[in-house]
Amino acid sequence: MPDPILAARIRSQSSWYFADGLTEIWLGIFILLQAALIPFHGSWFAALVYLVVLIGFVRIMRGVRERIRYPRSGYMEPGESMRKGRTWIVAVTILTILALALAGRYRDVIGWDPDRRGQSLPAVAGLLTLAISAYLSVRHGLLRCLLVGLFSLILGVAVAIECSRTLALEIWDAGNGCAWLCAGGFTLRNYLRNSPLIAYRT
Amino acid sequence: MSNRLRQIAHLDRLIHEPARLMIVATLYLVKEADFLYLQNQTDLTKGNLSSHLAKLEEAEYVEIEKTYRGKIPMTVCSLTKKGRASFRAYETAMRDALSESPRTAPFKRADNPL
Numbered sequence: 581m582p583d584p585i586l587a588a589r590i591r592s593q594s595s596w597y598f599a600d601g602l603t604e605i606w607l608g609i610f611i612l613l614q615a616a617l618i619p620f621h622g623s624w625f626a627a628l629v630y631l632v633v634l635i636g637f638v639r640i641m642r643g644v645r646e647r648i649r650y651p652r653s654g655y656m657e658p659g660e661s662m663r664k665g666r667t668w669i670v671a672v673t674i675l676t677i678l679a680l681a682l683a684g685r686y687r688d689v690i691g692w693d694p695d696r697r698g699q700s701l702p703a704v705a706g707l708l709t710l711a712i713s714a715y716l717s718v719r720h721g722l723l724r725c726l727l728v729g730l731f732s733l734i735l736g737v738a739v740a741i742e743c744s745r746t747l748a749l750e751i752w753d754a755g756n757g758c759a760w761l762c763a764g765g766f767t768l769r770n771y772l773r774n775s776p777l778i779a780y781r782t
Numbered sequence: 783m784s785n786r787l788r789q790i791a792h793l794d795r796l797i798h799e800p801a802r803l804m805i806v807a808t809l810y811l812v813k814e815a816d817f818l819y820l821q822n823q824t825d826l827t828k829g830n831l832s833s834h835l836a837k838l839e840e841a842e843y844v845e846i847e848k849t850y851r852g853k854i855p856m857t858v859c860s861l862t863k864k865g866r867a868s869f870r871a872y873e874t875a876m877r878d879a880l881s882e883s884p885r886t887a888p889f890k891r892a893d894n895p896l
Contacts (some may be wrong), residue, residue, distance in 0.1 A: 596819070646851060654819025655856060659812050 594720055596656060599775075600649050601767025604724075606641055608761030610634075615753030618746065627678060634673065648768075652775040699745050702752035706736025709756065724763040732756050790879045796841050797872045801826055802834050806861065806869050809844065814860040835859060843868060 597603055613633055620626040658666070713729030716722050735755045739748035797806050804824040809815060815823075821831055838844035843865030847858045861869070 646854075650816070650818075650851065651854070654822050655816040655851065655858070656819045657813040657815070659810075662811075663813075 596649075596653055598716075598720055598722055598767075599653055600771040601764035602641065602644060602648065604728075604760045604764030604767065606637060606764075608757045608759070608764055610637070610757075611753055611760060612757035615750055615757060618750050618753065631674065634670075648772070651777050652771070699748070700740050701745070702736040702748045703733075703740040704736070705752065706733035706756075709733065709736075724767065728756075728759045728763050731759050786878050786881075789875050793875055794868055794872050796837065796843065797868060799834075801830065802838060805831070805834055805838065806843065806865065809859060809861045810866065810869050812860075814858050817857040817859065820859060838865070 610633070613629070617626045617629060620629075709732040710729035713722075713725035713732075717726035717729075732752075732755075736752050739751045742748075743751060797803055801824065804826075805820060808820060808823045817828075817831065817835075820826075820835075821828065824831065826834070835844060835846060839846050842862055845860050845862050847860075849856050849858055
């Protein structure tokens with residue numbers, strides 16, 4: 581939308597999502613879970629755990645937001661365009677999880693050999709993380725995302741060179757998850773310190 | 783003065799006021815928002831925000847519902863269909879008028895004679 585007033589409103593509205601670091605904490609926990617489930621990759625058990633955690637987390641995060649974000653930054657229900665975007669992200673995540681589970685389950689049929697081609701996976705994932713976090717950093721002014729993205733790339737390249745495939749993936753997932761958790765944790769700490777709890781008085 | 787610029791005289795004055803414009807522009811992008819969110823976004827005082835919301839509600843641009851989320855009381859505001867249509871009309875009229883304003887078109891030509 582080209583109008584400066586609405587563009588500023590959109591930026592301001594988006595910053596409401598990242599003000600308290602809960603989004604990064606959620607992401608960090610999800611990546612750590614992925615690290616924990618690496619031994620079970622390609623099984624329906626892992627895919628099921630992902631989906632249960634994803635659905636459970638949406639409910640948990642709603643409760644956490646009600647106690648942390650709403651009394652400080654206020655409550656907002658996103659508009660139609662943002663709701664559609666969120667639905668797309670969740671749908672693509674679920675489909676990706678199912679596709680990866682299927683690919684892992686039937687890797688002999690489709691001829692996918694993770695041991696041969698998976699060595700550079702952490703580096704590629706690190707590059708992808710850097711690209712997404714650079715976008716977030718520019719779009720919403722989140723320097724912490726850029727730092728995590730850079731860390732993710734450096735870690736990805738290092739473990740891809742030094743470690744075996746499974747170990748490299750485990751280290752990258754664990755390191756990346758911890759980095760997001762730290763970024764979210766520090767943001768949450770600052771948010772709780774600097775944003776006073778405002779009672780709903782109108 | 784062009785015809786388009788004269789449209790400014792016919793703008794919806796209820797929305798044109800800066801504080802109310804901020805409120806309506808904020809609510810236009812969301813389905814609903816509570817009083818605290820609007821206060822944070824617009825930086826208005828409680829009394830000021832409350833009086834502007836009352837005016838918008840009186841004109842049926844905004845719907846205000848007092849509700850509870852858990853045990854916490856909330857004042858949830860949302861734009862009505864009439865409010866959304868009025869804001870869209872205001873935005874279009876303003877954009878049309880300013881795109882023909884002397885500051886945007888002729889001054890650019892004067893700055894750059896080539």
